[in-house]
Amino acid sequence: MSRNLGERVTPTNAGPDSKGMMSVCGWELEGTTAFYLVAGAVGFMVLMFSLQGVPFVARIGVALLPVIGTVLWVKFMVHGRPPGYQIDKIDKWIFGGNFCQRPQKWTKWRHPRFVVLAEVMAKEAHHG
Numbered sequence: 001m002s003r004n005l006g007e008r009v010t011p012t013n014a015g016p017d018s019k020g021m022m023s024v025c026g027w028e029l030e031g032t033t034a035f036y037l038v039a040g041a042v043g044f045m046v047l048m049f050s051l052q053g054v055p056f057v058a059r060i061g062v063a064l065l066p067v068i069g070t071v072l073w074v075k076f077m078v079h080g081r082p083p084g085y086q087i088d089k090i091d092k093w094i095f096g097g098n099f100c101q102r103p104q105k106w107t108k109w110r111h112p113r114f115v116v117l118a119e120v121m122a123k124e125a126h127h128g
Contacts, residue, residue, distance in 0.1 A: 033078050040070030 022034045029037075043066030051059045077086050 027074075027079065029074070029079065033074060036070045036074050036078065040067040043067070043070075 022029050044063045047063035047066065048059060051062060054062070077089065
C-alpha cells in the first residue's frame, strides 16, 4: 500500500461520535432528525385514511397539519441547534427565562416563607 508523501493521516474517534447525516429535500439532517419528518408523513396518511367521509379539500387541509407541524419543529427547534435546545426552550416558555438572572429574581411563585427570605436577601445585599 503506497501513500503520497504529502498526505497526512490522523487517527481519530470521530466515527463513534458522529450521528450521521441524511439529506431530505435539500436539508442535511443530522442523526435521527429525519424521523420527525417520517412521523409527520405517517400522521398525514393516518388522517387521510381516517377522514373518509369529509370532503377531499378539508381532508387534505386537516391531514397536512402534522406535516406542517413537524417541518416547523425541525426547522426552528432541531436543525442546527444544540442537543438540549428543545428542552431549554420549552422550559423558558413554561417557567420564564431564569437562566441568567440574579438569585433574587429566581422565585416566581411566592412561598409562605418568601417574606422572610426576601428580608434576609435584602440584609445580605445591604451588607455585601
